Amino acid sequence: MFEYIKGTLTVAAPTHCVVEAAGVGYLLNISLTTFETLKEGSEVRLLVHPIYREDNQQLFGFTTPEERDLFRHLIGVSGVGANTARMMLSSMQPAELINAIATEQVKALKTIKGIGLRTAERIVVDLKDKIKQPEGAGEIFASKDNTTQDEALSALMMLGFPKKPAEKVIVQILKAEAGLTVEAIIKRALKQL
Numbered sequence: 001m002f003e004y005i006k007g008t009l010t011v012a013a014p015t016h017c018v019v020e021a022a023g024v025g026y027l028l029n030i031s032l033t034t035f036e037t038l039k040e041g042s043e044v045r046l047l048v049h050p051i052y053r054e055d056n057q058q059l060f061g062f063t064t065p066e067e068r069d070l071f072r073h074l075i076g077v078s079g080v081g082a083n084t085a086r087m088m089l090s091s092m093q094p095a096e097l098i099n100a101i102a103t104e105q106v107k108a109l110k111t112i113k114g115i116g117l118r119t120a121e122r123i124v125v126d127l128k129d130k131i132k133q134p135e136g137a138g139e140i141f142a143s144k145d146n147t148t149q150d151e152a153l154s155a156l157m158m159l160g161f162p163k164k165p166a167e168k169v170i171v172q173i174l175k176a177e178a179g180l181t182v183e184a185i186i187k188r189a190l191k192q193l
Contacts, residue, residue, distance in 0.1 A: 002048040002059065012040045014090075017061060019044060028061030029082070031089035037063045051082050058082065067094045070131065077119075077126045084114050101127050105164055149174065152185040161193050169193055 005028070007021030014035050018025045028046060038044065046061035047068045060082060062068040067089060074085035088097060091112040100108040101124055109120035149170055156166040169189045173180065
């Protein structure tokens, strides 16, 4: 029904904001990600997702289409309500959340308040094929020579390092110096982990 609201931001708080448009103040529930981009008193254009229930009507506001799309995917998962989805978007940047789902990082999702093991697993199962990783996310695994990166990551994981931090370090190493051998990547990674 509503696509966006454009007007003056009269109130900006970490969980909600009020946008005055045509003399009407609209209360929108927002994530911390959206809050960080807002400045009270400025003109804003927030994308909207309305939720209507018998006893409650709410508007959720987003600064980017990607955040709103992710919110819509999350609330489509059984057991994830609008407030839980907003908490997830407040705990992680949308790109990080998409990456965690796409790479099946259940432990990372469990660190979010209100997300237990079963819910995290359900989110991964339901959404991993529906969402798309942003450009550049997981770059090293899309390169021609996947074997080197995969072997280095495998070795680091066998040594007891968590997958996500190891991946980040490998990406940094390969961006700085491409074409390294597995051994060279591991040696450099061990110094950074």
